Amino acid sequence: MDAIAMEWGSLLLRWVHIITGIAWIGSSFYFMHLDAALREGPLLPKGQGGEAWEVHGGGFYHVRKYLVAPENLPKELMWHKWESYSTWISGFFLLVWVYYMSADLYLIDPAVRKITPVAAALCGLGGLALGWLVYDFLCRSPLAKNDVALAAVGFAYIILMAYLFQQVFSARGAFVHTGALMATMMTGNVFFIIIPNQAKVVKSLIAGEAPDPALGKIGKTRSTHNNYLTLPVLFLMMSGHYPLTYSSPYAYIVVGFVLVAGALVRHFYNQRHLGFGDAWWAWAAAAIAMLAAIYISMPASSSGREILGLKPAPALAPVAGLPRAPREVADIIGLRCAMCHAQEPSWPGLAMAPKGIRLDYPEFVERYKQEVRLFSGLTRAMPPNNLSGMTEEERAVIRRWGAARAASLN
Ligand code: HEC
Structure with missing residues (x-):
């Protein structure tokens, strides 16, 4: 396609994607904060778990959370799902537009693997689908009874996928697919778990039955996973514009440190909003993780790399037999x-x-x-x-x- 059309298409899709992403992450941060800020009061009616007073834009707001659901369904109920869906959809089109339609530029590096654009796109889509299926399986397995164990296995799984993507795609393509994988888990949580569970609660209310409290709890767990993934996903989405982040042969380890740093920063705020005090150690640990990421990403010629015996970045010259400009x-x-x-x-x-x-x-x-x-x-x-x-x-x-x-x- 024409270079100008490709460039404008990429800009417009990115514009939409950033706007929807802001809306999604904004509402996700807001509800995590709101949930943590709810306090019990003497005047709270039975069935309500907490209330919060907020002030914004010239008005006072009084928000109350029902533990399971209100007795009667209100006439107008505002759902928060399209922020997430539209972010995923616009991101998907952006991925197709930039990485699959210009696969030779962004997705395929013949020095890594010589594959056709169609094969590369199928690997990418397959990887995203597999990513969701395995994550969902882990969340339903007995492992999920232990939050720390689930987080550890989920963490190792994302790094493994980052490593596998790196064996197939260009360095940049591998990074963006790792980000897209996490983003797919997040939207999958909304689409397959949180909203359907919420819909079941609404259905029982309409039928005059008591809704199952487990449904809301599962939704809350998945929503918390999303919260911890947010910052690392944003980093991976931006890093396509910063080759230092993805060019190292150890880019998958960079992903690991960024995951740790992003989750720690979220942890700090979650603890603070819950009223558990300021876990400043989390910021210190996040800074150390980012320093480690920077160290791992350094190009071969920078000093210090030899200490750990890390391999230098490969591929100085292009592989033989590629077409050349005149x-x-x-x-x-x-x-x-x-x-x-x-x-x-x-x-x-x-x-x-x-x-x-x-x-x-x-x-x-x-x-x-x-x-x-x-x-x-x-x-x-x-x-x-x-x-x-x-x-x-x-x-x-x-x-x-x-x-x-x-x-x-x-
Ligand atoms: C003095 C250093 C320098 C020279 C010389 C230079 N570039 Fe660049 N080029 C840059 C920098 C820095 C960027 C990144 C700009 C940014 O971050 O937006 C860049 C970005 C680019 C991009 C990516 C633009 C994008 O936003 O996707 C292309 C393509 C490019 N240069 C082509 C060329 C070509 C062709 C030439 C020679 C005719 C050239 N550059 C000469 C420094 C240079």
């Missing part, structure tokens, strides 16, 4: 772009290729033809501020090559 184009890019867009850029202040886009071999220039055309031919976005002095003649060469390649693709 000499004339590759020379221009080599002269104007490669000082920054290389595995180890010579431009001061750059630790690695910006956005993970390497243009130091004709094979890589060919791979990123759409981006090169868009950013240095059709627009003057690159080089930044034309730092390397690209001429208009050179841009014209890029445009001609890009247009010819685009025509041959369509």
Whole structure:
């Protein structure tokens, strides 16, 4: 598809996805906080577990929680489910648009595994479905009786999936799929567990029966899982724009430390809102986990890596036999772009290729033809501020090559 349509499509989908994500996470944080802030009062009627007074936007709010359900169903009941569904749906379309439709750019790295775009997409979708099934199975198994045991096994499972994704996809593709996997578990919790359980409660109320209190409890547990996953998921979704986070051969360990750090920060707030005091140790432990993540992510050339005997990042050169950009184009890019867009850029202040886009071999220039055309031919976005002095003649060469390649693709 046309480079401009791809770029705009990606921007618009991302826009929607961020908005729905804010709505979902906002309401999730709000209800976790509200639940923890509920207090028992002398005037609370029987059947109510607590109440909270809040002030916001010029008004006072008085919220009460029913332990199982009210005796009579109110006429208007506000459900909170579309925040979650629309986040997953927009995220899914974004995944398809960016990673499956431009699989050669973002999802497939021939140095990791040579697979077709269709096979890669099927692996991705299969991985997401499997992710939910295994997680749901764990939550229903006897293991779930022990919160700590379930958290430990769930944690190991996510890292295992991150490792497996890393054996199939490009580093960036593996990271985003790990994030999408956790996000799928979260929406799965809402769609398959929390809302159906809530609907069962409503149904018994309408039938005039007493609803089963276990239904609400299970919903609360899953909602708590979602709460602990939120911060790590957001990190993984953003990290696609920060190649340092995912380029290390140990990226799955980075995922592990980020999971720990994000969960600890949520733990701090959950404890605080419950009135259990400030667990400052959680912040300290989260900071140590993030330092460990940073250490693991450091490129091979940075000092200190040898101490732990960690392997350096592989793949300096492209694998043999890939198509190459023509000499004339590759020379221009080599002269104007490669000082920054290389595995180890010579431009001061750059630790690695910006956005993970390497243009130091004709094979890589060919791979990123759409981006090169868009950013240095059709627009003057690159080089930044034309730092390397690209001429208009050179841009014209890029445009001609890009247009010819685009025509041959369509
Ligand atoms: C002085 C260093 C430097 C030079 C030279 C340079 N780039 Fe970049 N490039 C960057 C940085 C930094 C970014 C990341 C910008 C950001 O974070 O939004 C980037 C990002 C990009 C992106 C990704 C844009 C996106 O948002 O997805 C492309 C494509 C790109 N450059 C292509 C080129 C091409 C083609 C050339 C040569 C014509 C070039 N760059 C020259 C530093 C450079």
